[in-house]
Amino acid sequence: MGCDEQCARHCRGCQFRGRSMRCRHCGAEMRPGSEICSNCGGSVGGRRRRGYVVCRHCGRRVRASGRLCPACGAELRRSWRPLVLGAFAVCLVAAGYYVVTQIVTIPRIRQEVERLPTVSLVELLPQPTATRTVAPTRVTEVRPTPTRIPTMTPVSTSTPTPVATATPTATATPTRRPATATPAFPYAGVELVAPATGTEFAGADQVIMLSWKAAGALGEDEGYGVTLRYQANGQPQTIEAWVRETSWRVPADLHGKLDAARPTVEWSVQVTKGASDGAPLSPASATWSFTWR
Numbered sequence: 001m002g003c004d005e006q007c008a009r010h011c012r013g014c015q016f017r018g019r020s021m022r023c024r025h026c027g028a029e030m031r032p033g034s035e036i037c038s039n040c041g042g043s044v045g046g047r048r049r050r051g052y053v054v055c056r057h058c059g060r061r062v063r064a065s066g067r068l069c070p071a072c073g074a075e076l077r078r079s080w081r082p083l084v085l086g087a088f089a090v091c092l093v094a095a096g097y098y099v100v101t102q103i104v105t106i107p108r109i110r111q112e113v114e115r116l117p118t119v120s121l122v123e124l125l126p127q128p129t130a131t132r133t134v135a136p137t138r139v140t141e142v143r144p145t146p147t148r149i150p151t152m153t154p155v156s157t158s159t160p161t162p163v164a165t166a167t168p169t170a171t172a173t174p175t176r177r178p179a180t181a182t183p184a185f186p187y188a189g190v191e192l193v194a195p196a197t198g199t200e201f202a203g204a205d206q207v208i209m210l211s212w213k214a215a216g217a218l219g220e221d222e223g224y225g226v227t228l229r230y231q232a233n234g235q236p237q238t239i240e241a242w243v244r245e246t247s248w249r250v251p252a253d254l255h256g257k258l259d260a261a262r263p264t265v266e267w268s269v270q271v272t273k274g275a276s277d278g279a280p281l282s283p284a285s286a287t288w289s290f291t292w293r
Helices: 005-010 081-115 252-256
Strands: 052-054 061-063 192-194 199-201 209-212 222-232 235-243 247-249 264-273 288-292
Antiparallel strands (some): 264 288
Protein backbone atom coordinates (compact mmCIF):
# COMPACT_ATOMS: atom_id res chain seq x y z
CA MET A 1 0.00 0.00 0.00
CA GLY A 2 1.31 3.44 -0.87
CA CYS A 3 0.18 6.76 0.66
CA ASP A 4 -2.66 6.25 3.21
CA GLU A 5 -6.23 7.38 2.58
CA GLN A 6 -5.89 10.57 4.68
CA CYS A 7 -2.83 11.62 2.68
CA ALA A 8 -4.60 10.76 -0.59
CA ARG A 9 -7.37 13.23 0.20
CA HIS A 10 -5.09 16.21 0.72
CA CYS A 11 -2.11 15.55 -1.54
CA ARG A 12 -3.08 13.63 -4.62
CA GLY A 13 0.31 14.29 -6.15
CA CYS A 14 2.24 12.91 -3.17
CA GLN A 15 5.71 11.76 -4.12
CA PHE A 16 5.37 8.64 -1.94
CA ARG A 17 2.35 7.24 -3.81
CA GLY A 18 3.10 3.75 -5.03
CA ARG A 19 5.73 3.16 -2.40
CA SER A 20 5.36 1.26 0.89
CA MET A 21 7.36 0.85 4.16
CA ARG A 22 6.77 -1.14 7.30
CA CYS A 23 7.62 -0.62 10.96
CA ARG A 24 10.50 -2.78 12.04
CA HIS A 25 8.94 -3.21 15.50
CA CYS A 26 5.33 -4.25 14.77
CA GLY A 27 5.39 -4.77 10.97
CA ALA A 28 2.54 -2.37 10.28
CA GLU A 29 2.52 -0.37 7.09
CA MET A 30 3.70 3.20 7.46
CA ARG A 31 3.54 6.29 5.38
CA PRO A 32 6.75 6.66 3.42
CA GLY A 33 8.98 9.30 5.02
CA SER A 34 7.46 8.90 8.55
CA GLU A 35 9.81 8.72 11.51
CA ILE A 36 7.29 7.43 14.12
CA CYS A 37 5.07 4.38 13.70
CA SER A 38 1.40 5.36 14.10
CA ASN A 39 0.53 1.86 15.36
CA CYS A 40 3.16 1.21 18.09
CA GLY A 41 4.83 4.61 18.40
CA GLY A 42 8.26 3.16 17.73
CA SER A 43 11.00 5.08 15.97
CA VAL A 44 11.88 4.03 12.44
CA GLY A 45 15.43 5.37 12.70
CA GLY A 46 18.38 3.54 14.25
CA ARG A 47 18.23 5.50 17.52
CA ARG A 48 15.55 7.44 19.32
CA ARG A 49 15.47 11.07 18.45
CA ARG A 50 14.98 13.75 20.97
CA GLY A 51 11.94 16.00 21.05
CA TYR A 52 9.34 13.19 21.44
CA VAL A 53 7.12 12.22 24.34
CA VAL A 54 4.85 9.26 25.05
CA CYS A 55 1.12 9.96 25.42
CA ARG A 56 -0.14 8.78 28.81
CA HIS A 57 -3.57 7.87 27.40
CA CYS A 58 -2.77 5.87 24.26
CA GLY A 59 0.92 5.13 24.81
CA ARG A 60 2.06 6.41 21.42
CA ARG A 61 5.19 8.47 20.89
CA VAL A 62 4.45 11.92 19.51
CA ARG A 63 6.35 15.15 19.07
CA ALA A 64 6.90 17.14 22.27
CA SER A 65 6.21 20.43 20.54
CA GLY A 66 2.48 19.71 20.31
CA ARG A 67 -0.11 20.22 23.01
CA LEU A 68 -2.55 17.46 21.88
CA CYS A 69 -1.84 13.85 20.95
CA PRO A 70 -2.51 13.40 17.19
CA ALA A 71 -3.65 9.79 17.78
CA CYS A 72 -6.17 10.14 20.61
CA GLY A 73 -6.56 13.92 20.96
CA ALA A 74 -5.67 13.93 24.69
CA GLU A 75 -3.65 16.79 26.17
CA LEU A 76 0.04 16.08 26.58
CA ARG A 77 1.22 16.63 30.15
CA ARG A 78 4.68 17.86 30.90
CA SER A 79 6.98 15.90 33.15
CA TRP A 80 7.15 17.19 36.72
CA ARG A 81 10.62 15.80 37.38
CA PRO A 82 12.62 18.87 36.17
CA LEU A 83 10.54 21.13 38.40
CA VAL A 84 11.03 18.92 41.45
CA LEU A 85 14.78 18.60 40.83
CA GLY A 86 15.10 22.35 40.38
CA ALA A 87 13.22 23.05 43.61
CA PHE A 88 15.38 20.53 45.48
CA ALA A 89 18.58 22.16 44.17
CA VAL A 90 17.37 25.59 45.30
CA CYS A 91 16.56 24.27 48.78
CA LEU A 92 19.95 22.58 49.00
CA VAL A 93 21.80 25.79 48.08
CA ALA A 94 19.73 27.80 50.60
CA ALA A 95 20.45 25.30 53.38
CA GLY A 96 24.18 25.39 52.63
CA TYR A 97 24.20 29.18 52.68
CA TYR A 98 22.39 29.21 56.05
CA VAL A 99 24.84 26.74 57.60
CA VAL A 100 27.90 28.67 56.39
CA THR A 101 26.69 32.14 57.39
CA GLN A 102 24.61 31.55 60.53
CA ILE A 103 26.24 28.50 62.15
CA VAL A 104 29.90 28.55 61.10
CA THR A 105 31.06 32.04 60.10
CA ILE A 106 29.00 34.72 61.92
CA PRO A 107 29.24 33.23 65.49
CA ARG A 108 33.02 32.81 65.14
CA ILE A 109 33.44 36.40 63.94
CA ARG A 110 31.27 37.61 66.83
CA GLN A 111 33.41 35.71 69.37
CA GLU A 112 36.65 37.12 67.93
CA VAL A 113 35.26 40.65 68.08
CA GLU A 114 34.19 40.20 71.73
CA ARG A 115 37.69 39.02 72.65
CA LEU A 116 39.34 42.21 71.38
CA PRO A 117 40.38 44.59 74.20
CA THR A 118 38.31 47.73 74.67
CA VAL A 119 40.35 50.83 73.84
CA SER A 120 38.96 54.24 74.80
CA LEU A 121 39.70 57.50 73.02
CA VAL A 122 41.47 58.79 76.14
CA GLU A 123 44.16 56.13 75.73
CA LEU A 124 44.94 57.29 72.19
CA LEU A 125 45.59 60.90 73.28
CA PRO A 126 49.12 61.83 74.37
CA GLN A 127 49.42 61.72 78.15
CA PRO A 128 51.40 64.28 80.18
CA THR A 129 54.67 62.97 81.53
CA ALA A 130 56.01 63.97 84.89
CA THR A 131 59.52 65.45 84.53
CA ARG A 132 61.85 65.35 87.50
CA THR A 133 63.54 68.70 88.15
CA VAL A 134 66.99 68.58 89.73
CA ALA A 135 67.47 71.45 92.19
CA PRO A 136 70.96 73.01 92.08
CA THR A 137 73.10 72.53 95.20
CA ARG A 138 74.03 75.75 96.97
CA VAL A 139 77.80 76.12 97.55
CA THR A 140 78.82 77.98 100.71
CA GLU A 141 82.18 79.74 100.55
CA VAL A 142 84.22 79.79 103.78
CA ARG A 143 85.90 83.15 104.37
CA PRO A 144 89.35 83.25 106.10
CA THR A 145 89.67 84.62 109.66
CA PRO A 146 91.53 88.01 109.75
CA THR A 147 95.07 87.79 111.28
CA ARG A 148 96.43 90.48 113.64
CA ILE A 149 99.60 92.18 112.37
CA PRO A 150 102.42 92.27 115.06
CA THR A 151 103.68 95.75 116.17
CA MET A 152 107.41 96.62 116.15
CA THR A 153 109.05 97.73 119.46
CA PRO A 154 111.43 100.78 119.10
CA VAL A 155 115.13 99.93 119.77
CA SER A 156 117.27 102.15 122.02
CA THR A 157 120.58 103.21 120.46
CA SER A 158 122.50 103.28 123.71
CA THR A 159 121.88 99.94 125.16
CA PRO A 160 121.40 97.13 122.78
CA THR A 161 118.29 95.25 123.60
CA PRO A 162 116.94 92.22 121.87
CA VAL A 163 114.60 93.03 119.06
CA ALA A 164 111.29 91.34 119.02
CA THR A 165 110.87 89.40 115.83
CA ALA A 166 107.40 88.94 114.44
CA THR A 167 106.45 85.27 114.14
CA PRO A 168 104.59 84.57 110.91
CA THR A 169 101.11 83.25 111.43
CA ALA A 170 99.64 80.68 109.04
CA THR A 171 96.96 82.24 106.85
CA ALA A 172 93.80 80.22 106.38
CA THR A 173 93.14 79.38 102.73
CA PRO A 174 89.50 79.39 101.71
CA THR A 175 88.30 75.91 100.73
CA ARG A 176 85.17 75.03 98.74
CA ARG A 177 82.77 72.40 100.00
CA PRO A 178 82.16 69.81 97.29
CA ALA A 179 78.66 69.92 95.76
CA THR A 180 76.32 67.01 96.31
CA ALA A 181 76.71 64.58 93.38
CA THR A 182 73.53 63.89 91.44
CA PRO A 183 73.37 60.45 89.80
CA ALA A 184 73.46 60.76 86.01
CA PHE A 185 71.49 58.21 83.93
CA PRO A 186 72.27 57.41 80.28
CA TYR A 187 68.52 57.33 79.44
CA ALA A 188 65.68 59.71 80.20
CA GLY A 189 62.59 58.62 82.09
CA VAL A 190 60.27 56.21 80.23
CA GLU A 191 57.07 57.81 78.89
CA LEU A 192 53.98 55.63 79.51
CA VAL A 193 51.28 55.23 76.82
CA ALA A 194 48.42 52.95 77.99
CA PRO A 195 46.36 52.09 79.94
CA ALA A 196 46.03 55.51 81.50
CA THR A 197 45.04 56.16 85.10
CA GLY A 198 41.31 55.61 85.60
CA THR A 199 40.91 52.89 82.94
CA GLU A 200 38.57 50.07 84.03
CA PHE A 201 38.50 46.44 82.85
CA ALA A 202 35.80 43.86 83.59
CA GLY A 203 36.05 40.06 83.45
CA ALA A 204 38.86 37.56 83.83
CA ASP A 205 39.11 37.07 80.03
CA GLN A 206 40.32 40.62 79.42
CA VAL A 207 43.68 41.00 77.62
CA ILE A 208 45.48 43.94 79.26
CA MET A 209 48.61 45.20 77.48
CA LEU A 210 50.90 47.75 79.14
CA SER A 211 52.68 49.93 76.57
CA TRP A 212 55.21 52.76 76.68
CA LYS A 213 57.50 54.71 74.37
CA ALA A 214 61.06 53.55 73.67
CA ALA A 215 63.74 55.30 75.72
CA GLY A 216 66.26 54.97 72.90
CA ALA A 217 68.55 52.35 71.35
CA LEU A 218 69.22 49.89 74.18
CA GLY A 219 72.31 47.74 74.55
CA GLU A 220 72.40 43.95 74.42
CA ASP A 221 71.92 43.47 78.18
CA GLU A 222 69.62 46.47 78.69
CA GLY A 223 65.83 46.36 78.89
CA TYR A 224 62.73 47.64 80.66
CA GLY A 225 61.85 46.67 84.22
CA VAL A 226 58.06 46.59 84.72
CA THR A 227 56.67 46.78 88.27
CA LEU A 228 53.08 45.98 89.31
CA ARG A 229 51.74 46.80 92.79
CA TYR A 230 48.35 45.58 94.11
CA GLN A 231 46.49 44.41 97.22
CA ALA A 232 45.93 40.69 97.94
CA ASN A 233 44.25 39.56 101.17
CA GLY A 234 44.80 43.03 102.56
CA GLN A 235 48.59 42.90 102.02
CA PRO A 236 50.59 44.84 99.38
CA GLN A 237 52.04 42.62 96.68
CA THR A 238 54.56 43.30 93.86
CA ILE A 239 55.17 41.67 90.47
CA GLU A 240 58.34 42.49 88.53
CA ALA A 241 59.14 41.64 84.91
CA TRP A 242 62.02 42.44 82.54
CA VAL A 243 61.43 42.78 78.79
CA ARG A 244 63.19 44.33 75.80
CA GLU A 245 59.98 45.26 73.98
CA THR A 246 57.88 48.38 74.59
CA SER A 247 54.83 46.42 75.75
CA TRP A 248 53.99 43.67 78.24
CA ARG A 249 50.84 41.63 78.89
CA VAL A 250 49.48 41.53 82.43
CA PRO A 251 49.20 37.90 83.65
CA ALA A 252 45.64 36.55 83.41
CA ASP A 253 45.79 34.94 86.87
CA LEU A 254 46.25 38.35 88.49
CA HIS A 255 42.47 38.92 88.28
CA GLY A 256 41.80 36.18 90.83
CA LYS A 257 44.41 37.54 93.29
CA LEU A 258 43.06 41.10 93.57
CA ASP A 259 40.98 42.13 96.58
CA ALA A 260 37.35 42.69 95.57
CA ALA A 261 37.21 45.83 97.72
CA ARG A 262 40.30 47.36 96.06
CA PRO A 263 40.91 45.92 92.56
CA THR A 264 43.37 48.68 91.63
CA VAL A 265 46.74 47.86 90.01
CA GLU A 266 49.58 50.41 89.90
CA TRP A 267 52.37 50.07 87.32
CA SER A 268 55.61 51.83 86.34
CA VAL A 269 58.56 51.21 83.98
CA GLN A 270 62.31 51.89 84.31
CA VAL A 271 65.31 51.10 82.10
CA THR A 272 67.57 48.58 83.85
CA LYS A 273 70.73 46.64 83.06
CA GLY A 274 70.11 42.93 82.85
CA ALA A 275 67.24 40.92 84.26
CA SER A 276 69.25 39.62 87.23
CA ASP A 277 71.38 42.70 88.05
CA GLY A 278 68.58 45.24 87.74
CA ALA A 279 70.88 48.31 87.95
CA PRO A 280 68.77 51.37 87.01
CA LEU A 281 69.77 53.19 83.82
CA SER A 282 66.98 55.80 83.86
CA PRO A 283 64.76 57.58 86.38
CA ALA A 284 61.60 55.75 87.35
CA SER A 285 58.61 56.62 85.18
CA ALA A 286 55.36 58.07 86.44
CA THR A 287 53.09 55.61 88.28
CA TRP A 288 49.77 54.92 86.54
CA SER A 289 46.90 52.73 87.74
CA PHE A 290 43.91 50.84 86.34
CA THR A 291 40.97 48.91 87.82
CA TRP A 292 40.31 45.23 87.01
CA ARG A 293 36.94 44.07 88.35
